[in-house]
Amino acid sequence: MIPELGHLGMILALCLALVQGTLPLIGAWRGDRLWMGLAVPAAWGQFAFLSFAFVCLTQAFLVDDFSVAYVAGNSNSALPWYYKLSAVWGAHEGSLLLWALILSGWTFAVSVFSRQLPEEMLARVLGVMGLISVGFLLFLIVTSNPFARLLPQTPVDGRDLNPLLQDFGLIVHPPMLYMGYVGFSVAFAFAIAALLGGRLDAAWARWSRPWTLVAWAFLGIGIVLGSWWAYYELGWGGWWFWDPVENASFMPWLLGTALLHSLAVTEKRGVFKSWTVLLAIAAFSLSLLGTFLVRSGVLTSVHAFANDPERGVFILIFLLVVVGSSLTLFAIRAPVVRSQVGFALRSRETLLLVNNLLLVVATSTILLGTLYPLLLDALSGAKLSVGPPYFNALFLPLMGLLMLTLAVGVLVRWKDTPLRWLSGMLAPVLLASVALALLAAFVLGDFAWAVLATAFLAAWVVLAGARDLLDKTRHKGLLKGLHALSPSYWGMQLSHLGIAVCALGIVLSSQESAERDLRMAPGDAVELGGYRFVFEGTRHHEGPNFVADRASVRVFDGDDEVAVLHPEKRLYTVQRMPMTEAGIDAGFTRDFYVALGEPLENGAWAVRLHIKPFVRWIWLGGLMMAFGAALAACDRRYRVKVRARVREALGLAGQGA
Known part of the structure; x- marks a missing residue:
């Protein structure tokens, strides 16, 4: 029923x-x-x-x-x-x-x-x-x-x-x-x-x-x-x-x-x-x-x-x-609603x-x-x-151009911008971005063009935002000026920072990651990315609607144990479908990632090992962009008196009843 x-x-x-x-x-x-x-x-x-x-x-x-x-x-x-x-x-x-x-x-x-x-x-x-x-x-x-x-x-x-x-x-x-x-x-x-x-x-x-x-x-x-x-x-x-x-x-x-x-x-x-x-x-x-x-x-x-x-x-x-x-409808009505206002090139x-x-x-x-x-x-x-x-060949260069223009767009003014003033704003940002890109490549030990370019673009976006922030607060004092800025402005800054963080995560996790597919028996150890992975074998595990072989893999940095991972190979009992559950040790600057393949003879397994540097920055950057948008939506220009609206809605509902 x-x-x-x-x-x-x-x-x-x-x-x-x-x-x-x-x-x-x-x-x-x-x-x-x-x-x-x-x-x-x-x-x-x-x-x-x-x-x-x-x-x-x-x-x-x-x-x-x-x-x-x-x-x-x-x-x-x-x-x-x-x-x-x-x-x-x-x-x-x-x-x-x-x-x-x-x-x-x-x-x-x-x-x-x-x-x-x-x-x-x-x-x-x-x-x-x-x-x-x-x-x-x-x-x-x-x-x-x-x-x-x-x-x-x-x-x-x-x-x-x-x-x-x-x-x-x-x-x-x-x-x-x-x-x-x-x-x-x-x-x-x-x-x-x-x-x-x-x-x-x-x-x-x-x-x-x-x-x-x-x-x-x-x-x-x-x-x-x-x-x-x-x-x-x-x-x-x-x-x-x-x-x-x-x-x-x-x-x-x-x-x-x-x-x-x-x-x-x-x-x-x-x-x-x-x-x-x-x-x-x-x-x-x-x-x-x-x-x-x-x-x-x-x-x-x-x-x-x-x-x-x-x-x-x-x-x-x-x-x-x-x-x-x-x-x-757009074709019919567009001439009626077209813009009548022009704008300058440097705006x-x-x-x-x-x-x-x-x-x-x-x-x-x-x-x-x-x-x-x-x-x-x-x-x-x-x-x-x-x-x-x-x-990748078509999308990534467009995103690089987008980040280049994004930083300039933050600093230019509405209507028109004096070229000398804009050059004075951008010059220190450009020099600092180049310096930070070289420093990042030196710390990572990787001077590949992708790493250098991404580090430069990320610094370019972040420093341009910081330069604009200083410009907007210079007359009021730092604390008073920061307090006077609108949620919409802070949302923009957070979203742009999220773009930089996400871009770094994408490129660094792709360029610096290490992986190996190999056969591992209980007691076997393998070196990867400066760490030692030790496979200790598997044991049987039963879930609510599946059975699994659960492995233990210990990760050592020298003699220090830094992680224990438990990847699984599951078999769901109703649909008889095998599934791989990766073992992941998440960190701010790197992930250890281990997945089981197929079982081999004498207790050995096909194993996939990954070290994924900065991969969490991808999702952190995405969340920063989303929260920046939510913050901008809270701007006083868009704010409504929520309690009053709900009270009004309930009152109308009561009248209708």
């Missing part, structure tokens, strides 16, 4: 989404306040019913209701309860329900915290988000119902969750990633609402920017968590593989980065209006493209959820409708435009490398693999 109630909840949410996506838009067009007022209660009702449906599906997993086909296919009575919880979104149907729930949650948040918007603008924003919900809910109900029953042939037990997904990463990675993916629908809705209303101004950019900052932060955290998960779970020692599904989340993040900077220019100077709208449309369109790639069956990947071509056709049609209609506007162009070109190279093999296969049947050499 509860699964049927969950199904009913989805249907009622669809009905409310239809109301939300039509009547408020018509009301805004006709100036009918009654119809515009339907947007908020419809958004609340949709969120309530989808929350109820999600709770129903979660309950089915927790009580092992194997009469539900989705539960039977992705759970097992021996599965620990926390993996049963994450199994709710561990496959296609449940992940799509989570997507719809998060979309309704974003809509609810906009309805509560955007009451300062003009009534017509709020109605249009919520109306556009309602139409997006209609598309996803139709897809969910028509093709991907998570509450479908297996009656009367109910299995005694389930097939179990994919062993690759029985990990903490599944609990945190997809929700964070979806919060970012779906969050760009808010920026898209604001852009479409502005086009419909013919109002693209500083106020519009100020309304849209905090939502975009939060969505970008969530997507960044989701990507970082996915990279970390792949690093320790797959047993290869890698953190990024340029997998098409990885690219699907990275592309909207890159365009979201461009969108944030473009919104800043529109808010400050009133320029780039049409460009900003186009970026908002493109960022959300790439989020939908990622949904298509993951769920259409066109990709074979550990990340892919579905392989049903009919589902892929539905999403493709929805993608074409969204992109086609939004671009058509922050110019540097941010260069920033945008580099990010768009980088995104385009990834898009080409991701889609070209698929198009070639579909048109000619030819198989082509586009791997890391292509992406």
